[in-house]
Every structure is written in structure tokens, then in C-alpha cells.
Amino acid sequence: MTAVLLLVNGVGLLSFWLSVEFSTPTIQLASEIQQGHSENIVCNIPRLKVRDSTSPHRNISLSRGPDVLSSNNNKSSLEYSFVADLQKDDRTEIICEAYVQVGSEVLRKQTRRVLNVVASPFNVSVSANRERYKTNENIKVTCNATGKPFPEFSWHLPSTEGVEFSDNNRTIEISSAQSSHNGTYLCLANNIYGKKSARVDIVFEESTRSWIAAVVVVTLLAVLITAGVVLYRCQK
Structure with a gap:
């Protein structure tokens, strides 16, 4: 019985994989981001196609480290705007994650980029x-x-x-x-x-x-000049 269940589950999963075309998400991000400038990060699922008539549920999210910046349901693209800060943002990792659910089956994919703030x-x-x-x-x-x-x-x-x-x-x-x-x-x-x-x-x-020396010199000169004048008058 266990073998039968595994076989059934395996066939179901294989059928799911074959029915869904789901490419790895991409991140559109400038190679250099200037501090203090407003910048955009675009997280996108380039290709998503389900071959049967079932409408898939999809979600796309954008994270910086452990913090979720933004997420969106049932859309293939997500845009996030921010003002770059060198000390907070430089060398942090941006993660774009997407998942598709068809029935009870879920397929997840993600991609990562590192911010380069100048x-x-x-x-x-x-x-x-x-x-x-x-x-x-x-x-x-x-x-x-x-x-x-x-x-x-x-x-x-x-x-x-x-x-x-x-x-x-x-x-x-x-x-x-x-x-x-x-x-x-x-x-x-x-x-x-x-x-x-x-x-x-x-x-x-x-x-x-320096000031004391200058005052002393000026005083001595004044005394000498005065003495010279007095002596000159006395000689007359």
C-alpha cells in the first residue's frame, strides 16, 4: 500500500511539474546605487504558464535579509522603491522569492543579489x-x-x-x-x-x-633717549 501511495504521489508531482512552466525569478537592480538617491528594485517572474485550465495561485516577495520589503499575490512582478543608505544597505542581500500553487502542489524558486551602495x-x-x-x-x-x-x-x-x-x-x-x-x-x-x-x-x-621683552626694550630706549637729551642740555 505504501509503495502504491508513493507511486501515486510521484506521478502526481511529475504531472504537476510537466504542466507548469515556471522560470526562476529575476531581480532588476542597478550595479551601483548612490547614497541618498531614490532607487527601484524590480522582482519579476519572466515566464509562468500552466497547461491545464486550472488557475494557479502565485505570490512574489522581496526581502532584505530577514526583513520582507514587499509582497504581492497573483501578480508576476513586484517593484520596491527606497532611498539608499551606505551604512545600512551596502553589501546586504536582496532576495526575490516566488511560488506557484496549483491544487495542493506548490513550487518555489528564488534569486539573490547583493546591494552595492556608493x-x-x-x-x-x-x-x-x-x-x-x-x-x-x-x-x-x-x-x-x-x-x-x-x-x-x-x-x-x-x-x-x-x-x-x-x-x-x-x-x-x-x-x-x-x-x-x-x-x-x-x-x-x-x-x-x-x-x-x-x-x-x-x-x-x-x-x-615676547611682549615683556618688547616692553623692556622700549622702556630702556626711552630712558636712554631721555638721558641723552638731559646730558646734551647740561653740556650747553
Whole structure:
């Protein structure tokens, strides 16, 4: 009896497979998706045909990882729109799954694609170990940015004298700063999708000793001039 049932079930399943033409679903998706842009994903069953008169029940769904984005009954195509986010969407897997049911028999097929999100530079910032400095002090300025591909960095500086670049141009360092290094430090982050900049102002301050020395020198000169004038008048 068991063998007969297996044979009957096998014949029924074979008959089902032969009566249904059901191709693997496809995903229409751009090879590169730009962050912040509205994008469409189309999930489609290219071919579905049932040879007998039975009307099949079909379902098509679109998922991102474990999350179902959208689903549709009794249609062969599904479209989903979203705004791409590099940190949330990049390298996540999109799954298009479809199933067809004729009577008690169900046939499922799916296809997968991985999102490739690109982005012009963003979150660009510049930080410095000090924004006010005196002669011969150390200045270190670092530029940070996010993007895909990862940005390249360039600088506009008040002076390039004594400036050392490191970390693929992200960091500049001046070991013995002078008054000529006073000004705006502008970092430009750039990739093939765009560019963005950030800046910091670094201000030179004369040391207290310099001011005291200048006052002492001026005072001494004044005393000497006054003494010279008095001596000259006395000699007359």
C-alpha cells in the first residue's frame, strides 16, 4: 500500500511539474546605487504558464535579509522603491522569492543579489590638537570623512613650510610652528562621486615673554633717549 501511495504521489508531482512552466525569478537592480538617491528594485517572474485550465495561485516577495520589503499575490512582478543608505544597505542581500500553487502542489524558486551602495564624501570634519598656538609649539590637524570609494584628501594651508603629511594625507603635523602658520586649514575630501570640504582656523598668539621683552626694550630706549637729551642740555 505504501509503495502504491508513493507511486501515486510521484506521478502526481511529475504531472504537476510537466504542466507548469515556471522560470526562476529575476531581480532588476542597478550595479551601483548612490547614497541618498531614490532607487527601484524590480522582482519579476519572466515566464509562468500552466497547461491545464486550472488557475494557479502565485505570490512574489522581496526581502532584505530577514526583513520582507514587499509582497504581492497573483501578480508576476513586484517593484520596491527606497532611498539608499551606505551604512545600512551596502553589501546586504536582496532576495526575490516566488511560488506557484496549483491544487495542493506548490513550487518555489528564488534569486539573490547583493546591494552595492556608493557615496560621495560625507561626514567630513577637521580636528586640531590646538586652535591657538605660540612660537615653536606643535600643531597636528586631522581630516575625517566617510565615502565609497574611500575619499582621497588634499589641503589648502596658510604655509607648507615645515608641514609633514601622513596617513594617506589625512593628517598634517608641524613640529615647530611659526607665525606664518596662522590661518585657515581647509581639508578637501574627494572621490569619483563628488567632493566636500571642512576647515578649522588656527590662531597664532605672541608669548607673554615676547611682549615683556618688547616692553623692556622700549622702556630702556626711552630712558636712554631721555638721558641723552638731559646730558646734551647740561653740556650747553
